Amino acid sequence: MVIYILRRLLALVPVVLIMSIVVFLIIYLIPGDPARVMLGDGADESTIQELRQQMGLNYPLLEQYGRWIGNAVQGDLGRSFFLQQPVSTAIREHLAPTLSLALFAQFIAVLIAIPLGVRAAVNRGGLADKTLNAYSLLGISVPGFLLSLFFVLVFAVRLKWFPVSGYAPLHEGLGSFLKFMFLPALSIGIVMSSLTARIVKASMLEVLHEGFVKTALSKGLRQNTIIYKHVLRNALIPILTVVGGSFGTLVAGAAVIETIFNIPGLGQMLVHAVERRDYAVIQGMVLFIAIVYVAVNLAVDLLYAVVDPRIRLQ
């Protein structure tokens, strides 16, 4: 098990290294001089030179990367010209709304997807199966922003059950936090669950044909014991992969939903940074997002080992 974790961790080093190089080079892939682009057309030459100096653009490329990555390893991702604060501080401030939205949405998605997918697989062609088909078609074809606007219209504007938009941090009370979070989390959760439910069903169907399911039946176990203890557990690995992947996407920031509900999260921050050509923020955030993906994948790998003794005891 320790070797398994170490091997997984070691495999991450080259991935992160290559990503950091790509992220660093983003700045040079965009046409024009970064300092000139940031300051706009009206800036005079001396201001531009000053910014170039400040951004370290006058050093050779390799040295620039060295300085950048050296600082990044210590948690210093540079300073945002527009936000007038360190990039790492800005990320930290915007992380909490995004993370809580991601967790909440993921929770809703799993809460819908698992029972629906399980019932659909166990009772093929039955009501749950038909519901799943209609539901997932809807979830895949209706974009999240449309769904969220619909929810806002019905539940916030008409029924006034929830606020139209905004954000209240968790430490200001669970009630108001949930009130603000519910509609955005539901919008994302529904879209995500439609894909996850399909995976749950497909994965369950595969396991239902396994011999040990017949053994479990022949032992006289209850149907729910067979389905949840024997079948679902064995179907969990593909489900974990999908859930992990969509969670990574969410932590990277659900820019559209965050914008609609005016949640000060990472997605919104990234969009603004791109609009303003705030290179330090873009670089820092892309690196951060990449690391989040890697971390989520690592977590999923570790969960595989928790679920499956054949991986754990290798």
Added chain:
Amino acid sequence: MASENLLEIKALQTYFHTEAGKVSAVDGVSLAVGAGEIVGIVGESGCGKSVTAQSILRLLDEKSQASYSGEVYFEGVDLLKLSQRQMRGVRGNDISMIFQDPLSSLNPLLTIGEQITETIRSHRKFSRKNAWQEAVRLLRLTGIPAPERRVHEYPHQLSGGMRQRVMIAIALACEPKLLIADEPTTALDVTIQAQIMDLIAKLNRELGMSVLLITHDLGVVAEVCHRVAVMYAGQIVETADVATLFREPQHPYTIGLLQSIPSLDRDRTKPLQAVEGFVPALHQLPKGCRFAPRCPHADALCRTEMPLLESKGSSGSQARCWHSEALSQKEAVRHA
């Protein structure tokens, strides 16, 4: 229904609902297993022997795929009439089953102990601790070395033979009166096969547990069974006690099966006799005797009229053949 038989199957039909229509995989099978008896069902792949076995415990999907008719009496109770809930009380408790491939029959994610104790605890009021002690005892009973350690291991850590012993330990968990063994040795090495069969025979002797043994291996039948039924295309074509079946086979299919067993003293210049052809598909069964298309003795009668399972000879065997008397005389002449 008064009967000394533990299990009595009467005119069992098992239908599968396929896209091509309803087909019967088991067609009018009647079979009895007495207390303490080992009865074998022999036949080629696809002859319906496994489906018969699974029909007894009603393991087939009754919601969409399968349905039954006929009667399956266990201790005088017709299992086919029980509710799913009542059926659950029979499975693993009165009747247990072991399967062909012990690896795929065990859940890879649960420890051996968990898989044994969940059976015990779903039928008996055992504390967790007592159930685990019982699991260790059962593993020891099935001849697994160091059961205290094995009980915490997972199926992939055991060899094939050990896994089948674990399956048997699970099956024995609630001291069933009947064990259905569906090709228990097919997936195992030859040396291990003998060990597993010895174990089953020993448990039958010592615990008085009846066994219904499904196999395609007549050698296994000869070794452990008391009585045997030969199945072909969903029907029993011959049934007899083991000695009679080997001495005086009545049905041409049984004769074919016996001739296809290789033996050391056979004439090696001649090829091994095989039963030519294939088992017919369920949705295109022949009109008369189902074996007629493959039978060297078939005539016009065989191709149009299906023979019944009737008593033949003097030793109480039954066969489904128009010509078995004539054939067994010929056999006798040939052997003389």
